[in-house]
Amino acid sequence: MSFLKQFAHKSTSxxxxxxxxxxxxxxxxxxxxxxLKGNITILLRQERQNVAGLxxxxxxLSLNTDHINEQQKLEMQVLSGDDELGRFSIANNDISxxxxxxxxxxxxxxxxxxxxxxxxxxxxxxxxxxxTISINNEGxxxxxxxxxxxQSNSPTIIYKDCNSRLFDFQNEDxxxxxxKSNAHQRLEQKTEEHPIAKQYKSEFESFLxxxxxxxxxxxxxxxxxxxxxxIDDAVKKKVQGYEEGSSQRIMGLHNSYxxxxxLWKQAKVIQILEQIFEDAVRPCQTLTxxxxxxxxxHQDTVHLTPFPAGYMCGVWVALEDIKAGSGELxxxxxxxxxxxxxxxxxxxxxxIDNQWDEFSQTVDKEWQRLIAEHKFEEMSYLAKKGDILIxxxxxxxxxxxxxxxNQSRRSIVSHYFAQGALGFYDSSGLPAVLD
Ligand SMILES: O=C(O)CCC(=O)C(=O)O
Numbered sequence: 001m002s003f004l005k006q007f008a009h010k011s012t013s014x015x016x017x018x019x020x021x022x023x024x025x026x027x028x029x030x031x032x033x034x035x036l037k038g039n040i041t042i043l044l045r046q047e048r049q050n051v052a053g054l055x056x057x058x059x060x061l062s063l064n065t066d067h068i069n070e071q072q073k074l075e076m077q078v079l080s081g082d083d084e085l086g087r088f089s090i091a092n093n094d095i096s097x098x099x100x101x102x103x104x105x106x107x108x109x110x111x112x113x114x115x116x117x118x119x120x121x122x123x124x125x126x127x128x129x130x131x132t133i134s135i136n137n138e139g140x141x142x143x144x145x146x147x148x149x150x151q152s153n154s155p156t157i158i159y160k161d162c163n164s165r166l167f168d169f170q171n172e173d174x175x176x177x178x179x180k181s182n183a184h185q186r187l188e189q190k191t192e193e194h195p196i197a198k199q200y201k202s203e204f205e206s207f208l209x210x211x212x213x214x215x216x217x218x219x220x221x222x223x224x225x226x227x228x229x230x231i232d233d234a235v236k237k238k239v240q241g242y243e244e245g246s247s248q249r250i251m252g253l254h255n256s257y258x259x260x261x262x263l264w265k266q267a268k269v270i271q272i273l274e275q276i277f278e279d280a281v282r283p284c285q286t287l288t289x290x291x292x293x294x295x296x297x298h299q300d301t302v303h304l305t306p307f308p309a310g311y312m313c314g315v316w317v318a319l320e321d322i323k324a325g326s327g328e329l330x331x332x333x334x335x336x337x338x339x340x341x342x343x344x345x346x347x348x349x350x351x352i353d354n355q356w357d358e359f360s361q362t363v364d365k366e367w368q369r370l371i372a373e374h375k376f377e378e379m380s381y382l383a384k385k386g387d388i389l390i391x392x393x394x395x396x397x398x399x400x401x402x403x404x405x406n407q408s409r410r411s412i413v414s415h416y417f418a419q420g421a422l423g424f425y426d427s428s429g430l431p432a433v434l435d
Pocket of ligand 1 (some may be wrong): 413
């Protein structure tokens with residue numbers, strides 16, 4: 001079975017992956033004096049040939065292991081020309097399954113790079129395969145991030161685990177303006193510089209003080225009607241096994257529904273986020289809810305993790321007038337100033353193969369402890385259709401209990417990262433999939 005077909009048969013998400021990963025780099029021959037026979041197949045998303053941030057590369061080894069004994073060491077070396085960018089050990093169960101590595105592209109210069117994966121046995125080259133990427137990390141934020149990653153010796157190649165330990169989260173110079181002590185002064189300045197900051201000044205004030213802003217009446221009824229029609233179709237087709245009436249969320253509908261895709265890239269929202277990030281914006285995912293999520297209070301930081309901290313926002317869009325008792329979105333005002341919880345700082349295990357139980361229990365205790373130690377005012381968000389709430393990466397938010405189980409609460413959450421930042425999912429250790 002071909003590599004692509006193996007992906008396609010694994011699961012629904014793997015099917016999506018297979019169709020997203022269009023460029024396949026077939027194996028080259030063994031090096032002259034290699035002891036091992038086999039090949040390395042590389043899969044790369046086509047659009048990632050113009051890459052920024054963390055670039056995920058899938059590879060698979062097909063190898064006859066008969067000639068390897070237990071004492072021998074298999075490693076993968078990643079090279080740019082003759083320069084080694086990184087190397088990591090290959091365990092027995094890494095052979096014949098799909099593996100991934102992430103290229104920390106901010107560590108490399110912009111432009112084209114021919115990269116090679118080379119398999120080593122006891123440090124001797126065995127097999128290799130090459131691919132080309134074109135790196136494009138541009139703008140003041142990308143430059144700052146690049147410098148920080150170089151200074152802190154962040155690895156250029158990350159194997160199977162992106163996590164907060166790999167990046168210098170203590171670097172004060174990387175703080176975004178809205179997390180600095182002079183943020184209100186900076187906002188005054190921004191209102192002189194940009195009409196969006198001027199128009200939404202009080203909303204920006206709320207973002208600084210409370211960790212979220214509410215924007216009323218941003219989307220028109222006709223557009224929302226079309227989005228709701230998309231959702232009706234997904235519900236009818238039971239996309240992702242969706243059960244009518246449940247609190248289940250449907251992920252990634254922007255990939256298959258036109259109007260949800262338009263919402264994901266809605267110009268007004270992007271313009272406001274550009275003012276928050278002071279950088280271009282990269283959309284990440286969409287989560288569609290037909291009924292209230294009933295999620296307990298949480299920060300997104302450990303799930304959708306930007307480096308530098310702060311350069312990610314959640315955007316919550318009301319697709320109907322939200323009724324009390326429907327499981328309204330709720331937020332804790334000012335909780336964005338709480339410490340950030342990462343997997344590493346809270347001793348949570350990495351989530352592998354969707355095994356969330358231990359991770360969720362551990363991190364949830366941390367969040368509830370932090371909330372109990374402080375006093376925050378709660379806001380239940382009774383939005384009107386077409387209203388939008390933008391939250392700071394670290395704001396505590398969740399869904400209230402559904403008192404009336406028959407009452408729908410249609411909404412879509414999308415997450416956005418600043419273009420010059422890098423994004424990963426600290427909980428699972430994966431690089432973020434960004435547009
Ligand atoms: O809409 C809600 O109730 C909360 C959504 C949320 O926080 C999430 O999906 O991560």
